[in-house]
Structure formats: C-alpha cells, structure tokens
Amino acid sequence: MTSKPISIPHKIIGVGVLWNAQQQILIDRRRPEGAMGGLWEFPGGKLEPGETVEECIKRELMEELGVEVEVGDRLITIEHDYSHLRVTLAVHHCHYLSGVPQPIECAEIRWVTLDEIEQYNFPAANVQIIAAIKDYK
Numbered sequence: 001m002t003s004k005p006i007s008i009p010h011k012i013i014g015v016g017v018l019w020n021a022q023q024q025i026l027i028d029r030r031r032p033e034g035a036m037g038g039l040w041e042f043p044g045g046k047l048e049p050g051e052t053v054e055e056c057i058k059r060e061l062m063e064e065l066g067v068e069v070e071v072g073d074r075l076i077t078i079e080h081d082y083s084h085l086r087v088t089l090a091v092h093h094c095h096y097l098s099g100v101p102q103p104i105e106c107a108e109i110r111w112v113t114l115d116e117i118e119q120y121n122f123p124a125a126n127v128q129i130i131a132a133i134k135d136y137k
C-alpha cells in the first residue's frame with residue numbers, strides 16, 4: 001500500500017521591520033480569530049504574482065497600516081514549518097517615510113524597543129527574526 005504525499009500549503013511572506021527615529025520597531029497584533037490569532041507580528045503579507053519582495057513589503061505596510069516606507073536591506077529569510085503551513089518569511093528593514101500608522105488590518109499596533117519586545121507573544125518563526133535584529137544592532 002502506498003500513502004498519498006501530503007501537500008502542505010507554502011506561502012511566501014514579505015515582512016517589514018519598521019524603525020522610527022527613536023529606534024523603536026512597529027509590531028502589530030493579529031486579529032483574535034483565525035490562524036495565530038492574537039499573536040504579535042511584524043507587518044507584512046503574501047507575495048503577489050509578479051511582485052518583488054520589496055514591492056510586496058511596501059504595499060502591505062500601506063494596506064495594513066497606512067504608512068509609506070522605504071524598504072531597505074534584507075535582514076534574514078526564514079523557512080518555517082507550522083503544522084499545516086510552510087512559510088518563507090523574507091524580512092527587510094524598513095524606514096518610516098510618512099503617514100500615521102493605523103490598525104487597518106490588525107487588532108492593535110505598538111512601537112516598541114528591542115528590550116520591550118521580549119514581553120510580547122510572537123509566532124514561533126519570529127524567534128529567529130528577533131535574534132537577527134539583536135545581532136544586527
């Protein structure tokens with residue numbers, strides 16, 4: 001007997017580590033319903049066909065927060081397997097240009113320092129992102 005291969009969905013996600021002039025980073029809280037509900041994350045979302053990661057991050061931060069950003073250097077790319085989902089998180093530093101961040105597609109947003117970030121619950125893949133930010137500093 002042969003078993004069917006199990007196909008786990010794979011999403012490529014552009015993720016922005018958005019800095020302000022006070023060396024704080026913007027984090028957002030996912031809505032309570034749905035996958036990873038209520039956890040904090042860095043803003044971002046799925047890469048659309050034909051889009052570069054940089055274009056995706058710029059678009060997602062405008063859609064989710066209403067802010068215009070300059071997408072800077074790549075910080076890290078992480079492959080992570082959740083139980084029913086494989087994600088590639090392509091993480092770039094972003095610099096704030098204009099607009100007041102609003103929680104348009106999330107429950108809540110907050111500017112935090114790297115010391116404060118430890119107090120928030122993130123998805124498992126984010127452990128590596130936070131470690132990379134600390135190394136970079």
Ligand SMILES: Nc1nc2c([nH]c(=O)n2[C@H]2C[C@H](O)[C@@H](COP(=O)(O)OP(=O)(O)OP(=O)(O)O)O2)c(=O)[nH]1
Pocket residue numbers: 011013014015035036040041042043044045046085087089123124125126
């Ligand atoms: N934006 C973002 N997503 C993250 C982080 N860490 C992490 O594991 N993810 C995962 C959670 C989601 O599965 C995926 C982000 O995809 P998304 O926000 O566009 O999509 P979603 O799952 O909320 O919903 P859908 O559009 O697929 O219906 O990446 C992070 O720091 N930021």
Ligand SMILES: [Mg+2]
Pocket residue numbers: 043044045046
């Ligand atoms: Mg998103």
